[in-house]
Amino acid sequence: MSNHEALLEIKDLHTGFDIGGETFHAVKGVSFSVKPKEVVCVVGESGCGKSVMSLSIMDLLPKHNGKIDKGQILFKGKDLVPLNDKEMNKIRGKDISMIFQEPMTALNPVLTIGYQIEEVLFNHTSTRKEEIRKKSISLLKQVGISRAEQIVNEYPHQLSGGMRQRVMIAIAIACQPQLLIADEPTTALDVTVQAQILELIKQIQDEVGMAVLLITHDLGVVAELADQVVVMYAGQVVEQADADRIFYNPQHPYTKSLLGSIPKMDERVEVLNTIKGIVPSLKNMPQKGCRFVDRCPVAMDACREIDPLLGETEKGHAVRCILYDASKPGQKAEVR
Ligand SMILES: Nc1ncnc2c1ncn2[C@@H]1O[C@H](COP(=O)(O)OP(=O)(O)OP(=O)(O)O)[C@@H](O)[C@H]1O
Numbered sequence: 001m002s003n004h005e006a007l008l009e010i011k012d013l014h015t016g017f018d019i020g021g022e023t024f025h026a027v028k029g030v031s032f033s034v035k036p037k038e039v040v041c042v043v044g045e046s047g048c049g050k051s052v053m054s055l056s057i058m059d060l061l062p063k064h065n066g067k068i069d070k071g072q073i074l075f076k077g078k079d080l081v082p083l084n085d086k087e088m089n090k091i092r093g094k095d096i097s098m099i100f101q102e103p104m105t106a107l108n109p110v111l112t113i114g115y116q117i118e119e120v121l122f123n124h125t126s127t128r129k130e131e132i133r134k135k136s137i138s139l140l141k142q143v144g145i146s147r148a149e150q151i152v153n154e155y156p157h158q159l160s161g162g163m164r165q166r167v168m169i170a171i172a173i174a175c176q177p178q179l180l181i182a183d184e185p186t187t188a189l190d191v192t193v194q195a196q197i198l199e200l201i202k203q204i205q206d207e208v209g210m211a212v213l214l215i216t217h218d219l220g221v222v223a224e225l226a227d228q229v230v231v232m233y234a235g236q237v238v239e240q241a242d243a244d245r246i247f248y249n250p251q252h253p254y255t256k257s258l259l260g261s262i263p264k265m266d267e268r269v270e271v272l273n274t275i276k277g278i279v280p281s282l283k284n285m286p287q288k289g290c291r292f293v294d295r296c297p298v299a300m301d302a303c304r305e306i307d308p309l310l311g312e313t314e315k316g317h318a319v320r321c322i323l324y325d326a327s328k329p330g331q332k333a334e335v336r
Pocket residue numbers: 017019026044045046047048049050051052053062065066217280281282
């Protein structure tokens with residue numbers, strides 16, 4: 001789906017890791033876009049390539065073995081892939097920011113909270129020196145931290161997990177980025193704190209008017225926040241549509257299985273539904289055919305032979321499955 005008004009457009013991204021002298025792709029041909037002020041959720045099980053995809057955007061792949069070897073990452077029309085560290089440093093934290101699952105590992109334990117916010121303001125804005133402390137206190141208040149005047153002088157270990165994630169959000173929005181990438185931002189938090197942080201992301205997104213690319217395996221989070229949903233499996237996009245269509249008219253067997261594994265409040269079951277098997281490791285990825293074939297409840301022989309393409313089944317709804325490809329065998333079969 002090419003998009004002329006896109007803020008971020010990822011085109012045919014291939015990110016590989018060198019393992020024992022051979023390249024294995026954790027992201028293989030991913031394309032999607034994010035419009036200004038839109039919330040796009042990337043969803044899929046652990047090991048699907050969600051984090052590798054977001055680290056590719058930020059140029060934060062491990063330098064010793066990871067690299068983008070094909071594709072484009074267009075931000076406001078400019079390809080980020082060929083940029084060097086110095087050029088990326090100007091964009092990271094200013095135009096695009098990122099928050100991670102575990103804020104304790106993202107924050108520097110030996111620097112005060114105030115210093116860490118001020119560093120971003122100092123590097124990326126022209127805020128005057130005497131204004132910087134005031135600005136960092138106001139950012140902490142904006143993310144719901146009430147004792148902001150004291151907190152600026154405290155260290156990360158003195159705060160709870162939820163407070164640390166609020167601080168990370170304050171740092172991320174310090175320069176009013178146009179895009180926030182949030183990689184599993186609530187996974188490490190208590191359930192009640194998770195809800196507060198999600199609410200905060202939603203509120204800040206409105207206030208700052210930024211787009212959010214949210215990486216999650218939690219469909220509850222998707223239902224809460226997403227405008228668009230990108231479902232990833234084994235390094236590829238298998239379905240993409242707006243949130244309503246993903247929840248009310250899912251088409252790919254993997255999306256259906258993910259939705260089928262959410263426990264329902266009004267149904268009493270002995271055993272929870274799960275998707276049998278696991279996401280194949282990079283070394284065990286099928287070399288041809290559909291990557292979901294071994295776990296798919298409606299797989300056919302042809303699925304092992306034909307590489308399914310991501311194609312639109314209706315405007316704005318794309319699916320990678322031969323059941324929906326009119327040019328391939330089995331397209332009339334019914335998927336349950
Ligand atoms: N540095 C690395 N070297 C080799 N393989 C890696 C590296 N980082 C990730 N991988 C592999 O890439 C694949 C995708 O990993 P990724 O972390 O992107 O998955 P994910 O969908 O984000 O899962 P999770 O939700 O658990 O983070 C996995 O098979 C993983 O083992």
